[in-house]
Amino acid sequence: MTVTGPQGFRAAGVAAGIKASGALDFTLVVNDGPLDVAAGVFTRNVIKAAPVLWSQEVLKQQRLKAVVLNSGGANAATGPGGFQDTHATAEKVAEALGAGAIEVAVCSTGLIGERLPMDAVLAGVGTAVAALDASNQASLNAATGVMTTDTKPKQAFAKHDSGWSVGGFAKGAGMLAPNLATMLSVLTTDAVADKETLDRALRAATHVTFDRLDVDGGTSTNDTVLVLASGASGVEPTEAELTELLTAVSHDLVLQLRADSEGATKDVDITVQGAESEADAIAVARTIAEDNLVKTALFGSDPNWGRIAMALGRVPARIDPETVSIAVNGVTLFAKGMPAADRSEADLTGRAIEIVVDLGVGSAESTVYTTDLSHGYVEENSAYSS
Amino acid sequence: MTVTGPQGFRAAGVAAGIKASGALDFTLVVNDGPLDVAAGVFTRNVIKAAPVLWSQEVLKQQRLKAVVLNSGGANAATGPGGFQDTHATAEKVAEALGAGAIEVAVCSTGLIGERLPMDAVLAGVGTAVAALDASNQASLNAATGVMTTDTKPKQAFAKHDSGWSVGGFAKGAGMLAPNLATMLSVLTTDAVADKETLDRALRAATHVTFDRLDVDGGTSTNDTVLVLASGASGVEPTEAELTELLTAVSHDLVLQLRADSEGATKDVDITVQGAESEADAIAVARTIAEDNLVKTALFGSDPNWGRIAMALGRVPARIDPETVSIAVNGVTLFAKGMPAADRSEADLTGRAIEIVVDLGVGSAESTVYTTDLSHGYVEENSAYSS
Numbered sequence: 173m174t175v176t177g178p179q180g181f182r183a184a185g186v187a188a189g190i191k192a193s194g195a196l197d198f199t200l201v202v203n204d205g206p207l208d209v210a211a212g213v214f215t216r217n218v219i220k221a222a223p224v225l226w227s228q229e230v231l232k233q234q235r236l237k238a239v240v241l242n243s244g245g246a247n248a249a250t251g252p253g254g255f256q257d258t259h260a261t262a263e264k265v266a267e268a269l270g271a272g273a274i275e276v277a278v279c280s281t282g283l284i285g286e287r288l289p290m291d292a293v294l295a296g297v298g299t300a301v302a303a304l305d306a307s308n309q310a311s312l313n314a315a316t317g318v319m320t321t322d323t324k325p326k327q328a329f330a331k332h333d334s335g336w337s338v339g340g341f342a343k344g345a346g347m348l349a350p351n352l353a354t355m356l357s358v359l360t361t362d363a364v365a366d367k368e369t370l371d372r373a374l375r376a377a378t379h380v381t382f383d384r385l386d387v388d389g390g391t392s393t394n395d396t397v398l399v400l401a402s403g404a405s406g407v408e409p410t411e412a413e414l415t416e417l418l419t420a421v422s423h424d425l426v427l428q429l430r431a432d433s434e435g436a437t438k439d440v441d442i443t444v445q446g447a448e449s450e451a452d453a454i455a456v457a458r459t460i461a462e463d464n465l466v467k468t469a470l471f472g473s474d475p476n477w478g479r480i481a482m483a484l485g486r487v488p489a490r491i492d493p494e495t496v497s498i499a500v501n502g503v504t505l506f507a508k509g510m511p512a513a514d515r516s517e518a519d520l521t522g523r524a525i526e527i528v529v530d531l532g533v534g535s536a537e538s539t540v541y542t543t544d545l546s547h548g549y550v551e552e553n554s555a556y557s558s
Numbered sequence: 559m560t561v562t563g564p565q566g567f568r569a570a571g572v573a574a575g576i577k578a579s580g581a582l583d584f585t586l587v588v589n590d591g592p593l594d595v596a597a598g599v600f601t602r603n604v605i606k607a608a609p610v611l612w613s614q615e616v617l618k619q620q621r622l623k624a625v626v627l628n629s630g631g632a633n634a635a636t637g638p639g640g641f642q643d644t645h646a647t648a649e650k651v652a653e654a655l656g657a658g659a660i661e662v663a664v665c666s667t668g669l670i671g672e673r674l675p676m677d678a679v680l681a682g683v684g685t686a687v688a689a690l691d692a693s694n695q696a697s698l699n700a701a702t703g704v705m706t707t708d709t710k711p712k713q714a715f716a717k718h719d720s721g722w723s724v725g726g727f728a729k730g731a732g733m734l735a736p737n738l739a740t741m742l743s744v745l746t747t748d749a750v751a752d753k754e755t756l757d758r759a760l761r762a763a764t765h766v767t768f769d770r771l772d773v774d775g776g777t778s779t780n781d782t783v784l785v786l787a788s789g790a791s792g793v794e795p796t797e798a799e800l801t802e803l804l805t806a807v808s809h810d811l812v813l814q815l816r817a818d819s820e821g822a823t824k825d826v827d828i829t830v831q832g833a834e835s836e837a838d839a840i841a842v843a844r845t846i847a848e849d850n851l852v853k854t855a856l857f858g859s860d861p862n863w864g865r866i867a868m869a870l871g872r873v874p875a876r877i878d879p880e881t882v883s884i885a886v887n888g889v890t891l892f893a894k895g896m897p898a899a900d901r902s903e904a905d906l907t908g909r910a911i912e913i914v915v916d917l918g919v920g921s922a923e924s925t926v927y928t929t930d931l932s933h934g935y936v937e938e939n940s941a942y943s944s
Contacts, residue, residue, distance in 0.1 A: 219871030219879050249867050251896040284864025285897050391872040464850070464931070465939055472940030478670025481635050485605030486777040493605050510637040511671050545850070546940075550933050553851055554858030 174327035175314055176306040177339035178362035180204050180402025184303035185313030188296025190244035190282075190289055198296040199241040199317035201358050202269065202304055207403030210236035211371035212277070213378050215395035221248030222255040223278040224394055226262065230277045234367065237275040239358050239398055240265045240300070241318050242293060243343070245282040248393035257288050264297040279356045279396050281320055281343065315341035318356055321552060323432055328424035330417050336363040336405035338417045342425040344433075355382065355392070357425060359399040359418065364408035373414040374399045381422035384454075385541045386461040387433045397422075430541050435548025438470050439524050445537040446530040452489035453538035456529060459487045460540075467545035470525060475518035477505040484529060495532030501525060508532065560713035561700055562692040563725035564748035566590050566788025570689035571699030574682025576630035576668075576675055584682040585627040585703035587744050588655065588690055593789030596622030597757040598663070599764050601781035607634030608644040609664040610780055616648075616663045620753065623661040625744050625784055626651045626686070627704050628679060629729070631668040634779035643674050650680050654687040665742045665782050667706055667729065701727035704742055707938060709818055714810035716803050722749040722791035724803045728811040730819075741768065741778070743811060745785040745804065750794035759800040760785045767808035770840075771927045772847040773819045783808075816927050821934025824856050825910050831923040832916040838875035839924035842915060845873045846926075853931035856911060861904035863891040870915060881918030887911060894918065 176183050181203060188198035203210075212231045214224050230236060240261055247254045262276040269276075280288070303310070315325035322343050331337040344355030365373070378397055399418065409417075430439055442460050447453035460466055463483035469476035477498045484491065494509040503518040505511070562569050567589060574584035589596075598617045600610050616622060626647055633640045648662040655662075666674070689696070701711035708729050717723040730741030751759070764783055785804065795803075816825055828846050833839035846852055849869035855862035863884045870877065880895040889904040891897070 217868065217871035218877050219867050219882075246864070249864060249892060249895070249897065284867060285892065285901075391868070393868055393871060464935070468936050468939035471936065474940070478632075478635060481605050481670060482603065482777070482779055485603035485779060491604050496605075506635060506671070509635070511635065515671075545936060547933055547936050549850070550854050550857065550931060550936055553854035554860070554932075 173308045174311045174329045174339040175201055175341050175358060175360050176311045177329040178337045178360045178402065180362050180404030181360045182304040182306050183310045183314035184300045184305065185315070185317030186296060186299045186303055188299065189292040190242055196313060196317040197242060197244045198300055199314045200238060200265065200300040200304065201314060201360070201400070202238045203236065203400045203402050205402055207364065207401055208235045208237055209365060209367050209370055209401040210398060211367065211374045212396060212398045213375060215392055217391045217393050219249060219393050221246050221280060221394040222250060222258040223247055223280045224396060225255060226258045227277040227279065227396060230274055233274055235275050236277060236400060237271040238265055238269055239277045239279065241279040241356060242288070243281050243318050243320050245280060245286055245288045246284045246394050247280040247288050248284045250285065250287055254287060257290055260290065261293055264294050268297060268301040277398055279394065281318060281356055281394055284393060318343040321434055326425055326428040326432070328421045330420045332409065332413065332417055334407050334409065336361065336407040336409060338421045340421055340425065342429055344429050355395050355429065357382065357397045359421060361399065362402050362405035363414060364403040364406065365401045365414060369411050369414065370399060370401055373411055373418050376415045377418035377422045381419060381426045384539060385426045385429060386458055387430070387543050426541060430543060433543050434552045435546040436543035437523070437546050438544040440470060440527065440542045440544065441539055442527045442542060443537065443539045444529045444531065446532045446534060447536040448490040448534035450536045450538055453536050454540070455489050456484050456487045456531065457538055457540035459483050460527065461542035464545055470520065471544035471546045473520040475500045475505060475515045475520050477515065480527065480529065481506060490533050491531060492533055497530040497532065499528045559694045560697045560715045560725040561587055561727050561744060561746050562697045563715040564723045564746045564788065566748050566790030567746045568690040568692050569696045569700035570686045570691065571701070571703030572682060572685045572689055574685065575678040576628055582699060582703040583628055583630045584686055585700045586624060586651065586686040586690065587700060587746070587786070588624045589622065589786045589788050591788055593750065593787055594621045594623055595751060595753050595756055595787040596784060597753065597760045598782060598784045599760060601778055603777045603779050605635060605779050607632050607666060607780040608636060608640040609633055609666045610782060611641060612644045612648065613663040613665065613782060616660055619660055621661050622663060622786060623657040624651055624655055625663045625665065627665040627742060628674070629667050629704050629706050631666060631672055631674045632670045632780050633666040633674050634670040636671065636673055640673060643676055646676065647679055650683040654683060663784055665780065667704060667742055667780055670779060704729040707820055712811055712814040714807045716806045718795065718799065718803055720793050720795065722747065722793040722795060724807045726807055726811065728815055730815050741781050741815065743768065743783045745783070745807060747785065748788050748791035749800060750789040750792065751787045751800060755797050755800065756785060756787055759797055759804050762801045763804035763808045767805060767812045770925060771812045771815060772844055773816070773929050812927060816929060819929050820938045821932040822929035823909065823932050824930040826856060826913065826928045826930065827925055828913045828928060829923065829925045830915045830917065832918045832920060833922040834876040834920035836922045836924055839922050840926070841875050842870050842873045842917065843924055843926035845869050846913065847928035850931055856906065857930035857932045859906040861886045861891060861901045861906050863901065866913065866915065867892060876919050877917060878919055883916040883918065885914040
């Protein structure tokens with residue numbers, strides 16, 4: 173059990189017939205309380221899908237009762253008709269749960285620019301409500317119903333010593349990047365928390381987890397992370413405790429997303445330290461993470477630090493060529509502007525790769541999580557519309 | 559004849575033994591005057607190769623007599639020793655030509671972070687000087703000596719009705735991007751021009767040509783475009799005429815660079831119009847050009863405009879989702895925020911693809927030249943160090 177691991181939640185994942193394959197494609201998560209507090213973060217892409225526009229309105233209210241999610245279609249760039257589809261879905265769920273539509277958040281994922289098959293979606297609501305359950309199987313089905321090119325469901329759970337917990341699932345395998353990977357995630361907690369505290373804790377957690385995953389620079393039209401608090405444990409953690417557990421569960425999910433991202437053969441951590449500011453550290457790490465020449469070299473297990481130097485040199489951050497050092501898997505290949513150890517000393521044949529860049533001009537630091545660029549990525553993204 | 563097409567120039571391309579293959583790897587271009595005016599633009603990467611640092615100093619002087627270029631090593635990230643190597647190369651050329659070292663520009667291309675084999679380089683100077691000639695073959699050899707992963711030399715030439723001309727060559731096949739593709743180019747003209755006019759004309763020409771080529775976002779440590787004016791035609795064109803012919807030759811070279819770039823199977827023009835500013839138009843076009851999900855869709859001949867919408871939506875430019883339109887190969891697939899023609903109506907099976915994005919918020923426009931992202935790109939950049 174994960175999204176239903178914390179007390180006070182039920183979930184379901186069913187096949188509504190949105191996907192032609194007949195796979196699970198429709199997920200519902202319900203907060204049975206006693207609290208109905210929630211917070212959310214959304215894509216910064218200005219082209220926002222209808223469900224993002226709707227859910228942002230929902231989050232402005234005080235209460236969130238349920239989240240309904242579909243795969244098989246992003247409902248993005250679909251105009252007013254697409255927004256009406258999202259609203260109709262929320263209404264149908266609300267009706268079944270005896271709530272108001274504005275208490276139901278909606279998430280969608282799949283191809284951009286196509287309307288959803290609303291007959292299937294609306295029929296799916298009834299099936300999902302009937303299947304709501306707090307079991308492990310219900311959690312797994314919920315995590316499965318949001319999958320697109322994901323090859324496996326991603327779930328995580330962590331329990332605090334004082335008796336409350338955080339659980340959740342995530343999906344996303346491509347269009348994974350800045351400021352939320354193309355990605356949907358629903359987190360749950362049975363902690364007691366007010367909306368403002370929960371919001372701050374979620375933003376702090378996503379800032380160092382979901383916001384640091386960058387597979388291909390793509391920022392989707394649909395990215396959403398929601399957290400629902402039921403208060404069912406009766407325990408009210410401090411904001412720091414809440415942030416810590418949300419961060420742990422989010423970090424777990426991010427590593428699962430990376431490992432399953434399209435075509436990835438390497439798990440790459442890029443840490444930039446010695447930066448003048450955290451913003452500089454993030455910008456440098458992100459540029460290296462998105463650089464195709466770096467990514468293809470990593471696919472070839474080649475510690476080509478010259479490409480890393482090239483990539484970081486094009487970032488508008490404070491960089492002094494004579495203080496930069498680059499280490500790959502523990503071997504310093506470039507030290508304060510000069511070649512150091514021979515590249516053959518760095519072994520990149522394993523799946524895990526750690527790149528540490530020290531800018532040598534300050535004390536700020538950040539880590540970005542990325543992958544290599546492989547034939548599998550090209551194949552998956554050229555052969556199928558997604 | 560191209561780089562030696564304009565009067566007053568000789569060139570040579572020889573095998574100095576820098577490349578283990580024995581291929582041509584060393585090029586010399588000499589301006590025999592009567593003028594020795596020059597201008598240059600260089601990479602904006604803060605990690606600048608030794609030859610870039612040197613040639614920037616050369617361009618601060620009034621006279622430029624010759625340019626010496628090598629492939630087989632970028633001499634970048636090589637510290638003070640690498641700078642001394644560049645200086646020694648310029649000195650050796652200057653000595654052979656009876657000039658000062660500060661009148662000789664140097665360009666290098668190849669692997670970053672390795673010192674050059676200076677015995678071979680210095681011996682190559684004598685060989686190249688002995689081979690200097692104004693023939694077509696000398697032009698071709700010069701264009702060939704700078705090749706790295708290029709599969710063919712790139713040359714261009716254009717003559718003005720009033721009797722003066724512009725010629726030149728370029729190299730570059732990967733690390734091709736913003737603000738000069740990874741790329742070396744030497745242009746020559748027999749026009750009469752002063753340094754300031756030549757500098758402005760070159761900047762105007764590269765602004766809409768070399769600066770608009772973006773294959774993979776990589777900005778090399780070595781990017782250089784030089785123009786040398788001999789004045790040998792005796793004709794002094796207006797600044798507008800000079801700009802126009804430099805632009806024509808540069809545009810020709812850019813299209814050749816794109817066609818030969820690593821793994822490219824599509825030639826893609828991305829035009830953004832209706833932008834609030836040229837900077838916005840460039841930023842949007844560049845982001846679409848660099849987006850791997852767009853590029854892989856194009857490789858698959860898939861008019862996936864949803865990925866184009868996603869990519870443009872993450873640009874920090876003035877974008878109103880309800881005024882954006884997207885046309886691919888003449889078919890409008892997204893019109894003012896709404897899906898338009900079915901994607902199947904856009905035929906992308908040919909090599910040439912034209913994407914036109916109308917932001918609908920202003921009148922500024924820009925075109926960026928790019929390619930798709932293919933298996934060939936991944937293969938070439940993962941299997942070889944470059």
